[in-house]
Amino acid sequence: MTRTILHDTHIHLELLLEKLGYGQNFRKYIFGEGNPEGNNLTIISEGSAKISELLVNHQFVIQSTVSTSNFYLVWQLFKSNPKVFFLLGSHPEIVKHGFDMDAYILEQSKLLELIDIKNLCGIGEVGLDYHIAKSDELIKLQKVLFISQIEVAIKLDLPLVIHCRDAFDDLIEILKNYPAIWGKFLIHCFTGNKQNLQAILALNGFIALGGIITYSNTTELIEAVKYCPMSNIMIETDAPFLVPLANRENKVCLPVYIESTVSKIAEIKNLQSQDILDFSKHNAIQLFPLIEENFGNLQPYLTEEKINE
Numbered sequence: 001m002t003r004t005i006l007h008d009t010h011i012h013l014e015l016l017l018e019k020l021g022y023g024q025n026f027r028k029y030i031f032g033e034g035n036p037e038g039n040n041l042t043i044i045s046e047g048s049a050k051i052s053e054l055l056v057n058h059q060f061v062i063q064s065t066v067s068t069s070n071f072y073l074v075w076q077l078f079k080s081n082p083k084v085f086f087l088l089g090s091h092p093e094i095v096k097h098g099f100d101m102d103a104y105i106l107e108q109s110k111l112l113e114l115i116d117i118k119n120l121c122g123i124g125e126v127g128l129d130y131h132i133a134k135s136d137e138l139i140k141l142q143k144v145l146f147i148s149q150i151e152v153a154i155k156l157d158l159p160l161v162i163h164c165r166d167a168f169d170d171l172i173e174i175l176k177n178y179p180a181i182w183g184k185f186l187i188h189c190f191t192g193n194k195q196n197l198q199a200i201l202a203l204n205g206f207i208a209l210g211g212i213i214t215y216s217n218t219t220e221l222i223e224a225v226k227y228c229p230m231s232n233i234m235i236e237t238d239a240p241f242l243v244p245l246a247n248r249e250n251k252v253c254l255p256v257y258i259e260s261t262v263s264k265i266a267e268i269k270n271l272q273s274q275d276i277l278d279f280s281k282h283n284a285i286q287l288f289p290l291i292e293e294n295f296g297n298l299q300p301y302l303t304e305e306k307i308n309e
């Protein structure tokens with residue numbers, strides 16, 4: 001029997017390990033609140049082995065990053081796994097009262113210069129989250145941070161992976177000011193409506209759909225997905241978060257649960273699951289060309305020239 005070959009355009013492998021009992025305090029460390037203490041080398045190497053096992057049917061995954069400390073951690077944990085492609089970026093959640101923006105941006109630019117990151121495929125996850133930022137001061141800081149990340153992406157000619165919650169109109173207004181990023185961004189875990197989608201498509205953006213599409217009360221989201229061309233859709237888990245409805249017996253979202261999301265999208269689009277996987281992979285390679293460069297065997301989407309090389 002041929003096994004389904006999967007992929008995932010948005011995952012947090014270190015947080016998945018933490019939820020599965022490997023490593024401690026990763027999440028606190030990521031947000032600058034302490035060190036990942038108690039994480040001895042055995043735990044880390046066992047954890048990396050566990051991830052290889054969980055990704056046995058995956059061709060590639062895109063590991064999100066939410067802060068520079070997070071990047072140091074995930075890079076150490078997963079750099080030897082050829083299936084893991086990395087994003088580097090700063091989630092709007094890291095902004096809090098007293099956040100030292102200048103020092104942070106300086107640290108990030110040093111990191112980008114110092115590390116020759118073989119599988120760095122994009123900048124992310126970055127964006128706006130007004131569910132977290134309740135004050136004008138924090139909203140302003142999130143905007144400054146987001147704009148700095150757009151500028152990094154443009155400078156390095158890398159695609160941008162965006163997190164957006166309760167801030168859609170402001171997000172689109174900012175993106176409109178940067179034509180260089182049009183067609184080169186992905187709104188991860190898209191949960192918006194048809195109008196939101198139209199605004200994204202007007203800038204040639206992509207969306208990634210996760211487990212939320214399988215939940216109840218998603219009529220508006222399903223409407224948007226019906227309307228969206230397959231050329232702009234990718235799949236993700238955002239694991240360990242957002243367990244699909246069919247897998248609710250487990251509190252942790254495992255990478256293989258992407259299959260539940262894929263079947264739901266197939267049902268909405270009246271296509272086969274394999275079609276959804278093929279479109280998503282094709283779109284991922286288009287947005288993140290590094291994935292194809294590092295995996296020469298991503299048939300059937302190789303160009304004639306590549307085959308003849």
Ligand SMILES: [Zn+2]
Nearest residue numbers: 010064125238
């Ligand atoms: Zn995420």
